[in-house]
Amino acid sequence: xxxxxxxxxxxxxxxxxxxxxxxITSAYFANHIVGNPQLGAAYxxxxxGVCGILVAVTGPLLGNIADKHSKGKINLLHIFTILCVLFTxxxxxxxxxxxxxxxxxxxxxxxxxxxxxxxxxxxxxLKNCSNENNIGKTSGFAFALGYIGCVPVLLFxxxxxxxPDIVPFGLDKNKFENIRFVPIIAAIWFLIFSYPMIHYFKHxxxxxxxxxxxxxxxxxxxLIWKNKFTTTGKFLLARMIYSDALIVLVAGGGVYASGxxxxxxxxxxxxxxxxxxxxxxxxxxxxxxxxxxxSKIIILICIAVLTLCIFYSSIIAQTKTQFFCNVMVISxxxxxxQSASRVMMTGLLKSEDQGSGFGLFSFSGRITAFxxxxxxxxxxxxxxxxxxxxxxxxxxxxxxxxxxxxxKEPKSEKIS
Numbered sequence: 001x002x003x004x005x006x007x008x009x010x011x012x013x014x015x016x017x018x019x020x021x022x023x024i025t026s027a028y029f030a031n032h033i034v035g036n037p038q039l040g041a042a043y044x045x046x047x048x049g050v051c052g053i054l055v056a057v058t059g060p061l062l063g064n065i066a067d068k069h070s071k072g073k074i075n076l077l078h079i080f081t082i083l084c085v086l087f088t089x090x091x092x093x094x095x096x097x098x099x100x101x102x103x104x105x106x107x108x109x110x111x112x113x114x115x116x117x118x119x120x121x122x123x124x125x126l127k128n129c130s131n132e133n134n135i136g137k138t139s140g141f142a143f144a145l146g147y148i149g150c151v152p153v154l155l156f157x158x159x160x161x162x163x164p165d166i167v168p169f170g171l172d173k174n175k176f177e178n179i180r181f182v183p184i185i186a187a188i189w190f191l192i193f194s195y196p197m198i199h200y201f202k203h204x205x206x207x208x209x210x211x212x213x214x215x216x217x218x219x220x221x222x223l224i225w226k227n228k229f230t231t232t233g234k235f236l237l238a239r240m241i242y243s244d245a246l247i248v249l250v251a252g253g254g255v256y257a258s259g260x261x262x263x264x265x266x267x268x269x270x271x272x273x274x275x276x277x278x279x280x281x282x283x284x285x286x287x288x289x290x291x292x293x294x295s296k297i298i299i300l301i302c303i304a305v306l307t308l309c310i311f312y313s314s315i316i317a318q319t320k321t322q323f324f325c326n327v328m329v330i331s332x333x334x335x336x337x338q339s340a341s342r343v344m345m346t347g348l349l350k351s352e353d354q355g356s357g358f359g360l361f362s363f364s365g366r367i368t369a370f371x372x373x374x375x376x377x378x379x380x381x382x383x384x385x386x387x388x389x390x391x392x393x394x395x396x397x398x399x400x401x402x403x404x405x406x407x408k409e410p411k412s413e414k415i416s
Contacts, residue, residue, distance in 0.1 A: 002129035002204070002205065003130070003137075003141060003142075005196055005197045005200040005201070006129045006142055006197060007142035007144075007145040007146075008197045009122055009193070009194050009197040010122075010142040010145050010146030010149070011145045011149035012149075012189065012190045012191075012194035013118070013146070014147070014149040014150045015150075015185075015186040015190050016084065016111075016115050016190055017150075018150040019154065019182055019183065019185070019186040020088060020108070020111065020183060021048070021112065023154065023272075024162065025108075025183055026041075028096075028180075029043075029104050029108075030043075030044060032176055032179075033094060033096055033097065033101055033104055035098065044105075045373070047105045047112075048108075048112065049370060051108075051109055051112045051113050052116075052366040052369045052370075054113055055116045055366050056362065058117070059120050059358075059359040059360075059366075060359035060362075062120065062355075063120060063121075063124065063357065063358055063359025064355065064356045064359065065355070066124070066355035067356050073124050073355050074198065074205070076117075076118075077118050077122055077125070077198065078198050078202070080115075080118035080121070081118050081190070081194050081198065084111050084115045084118060084190065087107055087114065088184075088187040089183060089184050090107050091104070091107055091111075091184075092181065093180075094107065094180060095176075096175070096176045116362070119362070120359055120362045121355065121358070123345070123361065124354035124355050124357070124358040125201060125205075126139055126142075126342060126346045126354075127349075127351055127354055128201065128205050129205070130346075134291060135291065135343050135347065136288065136295070136298075136343050137290075137291055139290070139339045139340075139342050140284055140287015140288065140335075141287060142339075143283040144279075144283045144284045144287075144335070147276045147279040147280040147335060148276065150276050153189050154273070155273070161179070161181060161185070162178060162182065223356065224360065231406060231407045232345075232348045234405055234406045234407075235344060235345070235348065236345075236360060236361065236363075237364070237402055238403045238406060239365065239399070240364040240365065240367065240368055242303055242398075242399025242403075243369070244372035245310075245392040245395035246306075246337070247372045247373060248372040248392045249330065249392075253327065253330075256313070256385055256389060259385050260386060261319070262320070267320070271327060274324075274328065274331075275327055275328065275330075275331040276331070279331040279335040282331060282333060282334075282336055283335035283338075285336070286298055286333075287336075287339055290339070290340050295340040295343045296407075299337055299340050299344070300404075301333075302333045302336050302340070303396050303399055305333045306330060306333055306337070306396060307393050307396040307397065310389060313326050313386075313389060314386045314390035315386070345357060371395070375391050376388040376391055379391040
C-alpha cells in the first residue's frame with residue numbers, strides 16, 4: 001500500500017510541470033505578459049536557471065537538516081508542497097501586461113524552487129516504501145503514474161478552459177482569465193493527490209535519524225570522496241554529464257519539432273500526449289527490468305538508445321512521421337533512465353543519509369544544467385537546429401563512458 005501512496009505524489013506534481021513549466025503558463029507569460037515570444041522565453045529560461053542554481057546550492061544543506069530529524073524529510077516535503085501550491089495559485093493575479101513581468105517571474109521562481117526542493121525529499125523517501133527486490137518497480141510505477149497523470153489534467157485544462165469560446169465561471173477570455181485560472185487547477189490537483197502520500201508517510205512510516213555531529217560539508221565530501229572517488233561520487237559525476245543531454249531533450253523537443261518539421265500547436269499537443277502514454281509503458285517495463293538486472297545496465301542501455309535517437313533525428317529523419325516515431329522511442333527510454341538513476345542513488349545510501357544524498361543528487365543534476373542548452377543553442381545559432389541537437393550527443397557519450405566505471409551492484413555507503 002505504501003508504494004501506491006508514494007506514487008500518488010508523482011501523479012500530483014506532474015500537473016505543475018506540464019501546466020506551469022512546459023505548456024500553458026509559460027506560453028501565456030511569453031506571448032501575453034511580455035508580448036514577445038522570444039524575449040519572454042528567454043526571461044522564463046533565465047528564471048528557471050536561477051532557480052536551478054538555488055536548488056543546487058541549498059539542496060544538500062536542506063537534505064542534511066532533514067536527516068537530523070526523525071520526520072525531517074516528510075515534514076519538509078509537506079512544507080514545500082504547500083508553499084508550491086500557494087504560490088502556483090498566485091499566477092491568477094498575473095494580468096496580460098508588461099507591468100506584471102516581474103510579478104510573474106518572482107511567482108515562478110518561488111513556486112518552482114518549492115517544487116524542486118520538494119522533489120529532493122520525495123526522492124529520498126523511496127527507500128522507506130521499498131526493499132532491494134522491488135525498488136525498481138516502485139520507482140518505475142511512480143514515474144509511470146506521473147506520466148499518465150499529465151494527460152487528464154492537461155486535456156481538462158485545454159478543452160474546458162483554454163480552447164472553448166465559452167468557459168466556466170463566467171471567466172473573461174478577453175482578459176485571459178481562463179488561462180490565468182489554469183494554474184489554480186494545477187494547484188488543486190497537486191494538493192488533492194499529494195495529501196494521501198504526505199499523510200501516510202507522516203503517520204505510518206518509521207524513520208532513522210543521522211545526527212552524529214559531523215559538520216555538513218564534511219559529510220557531503222565524504223559521500224563522494226574517500227582518498228578517491230567513491231561509487232556514489234563516480235555515479236553523480238556521470239549523471240551530471242548525461243543529465244545535461246536529458247534537459248535538452250525534455251525542454252527543447254517542442255521547439256525542434258516545430259522548427260525543423262513544422263509541427264503545429266495541435267500536432268505538438270498530440271505528440272506530447274502520445275509521448276506521455278508511451279513513457280508510461282516504458283517506465284513500467286524499465287522498473288521491472290531494473291529489479292531483474294541492475295540500475296547501471298538500464299542506464300547504459302537507455303543512454304545508448306537515446307544517443308542513437310539523437311543521431312536519427314538530427315541526420316536521418318526527414319518527415320513528421322519519422323520524427324514522431326523517433327520521439328516515441330525516446331519516450332520509451334527517457335523515463336526509465338530517470339527512474340533507474342533514482343533507484344541507483346537510493347541503493348548507494350543508508351536510510352539515515354537519504355536526505356543529504358539526494359541533496360547531492362539534485363546538485364549534480366543542476367550545477368551544470370546550463371551546459372546542454374548552451375551548447376545546443378550556440379550550435380543552433382551558428383549552424384542549424386539539427387546540428388544543435390546532434391551536439392548534445394557528446395554528453396551522452398561521456399556519461400556512458402563514466403558509467404562504465406561505476407560499480408554494477410553498489411552497496412550502501414554511509415557518510416562518516
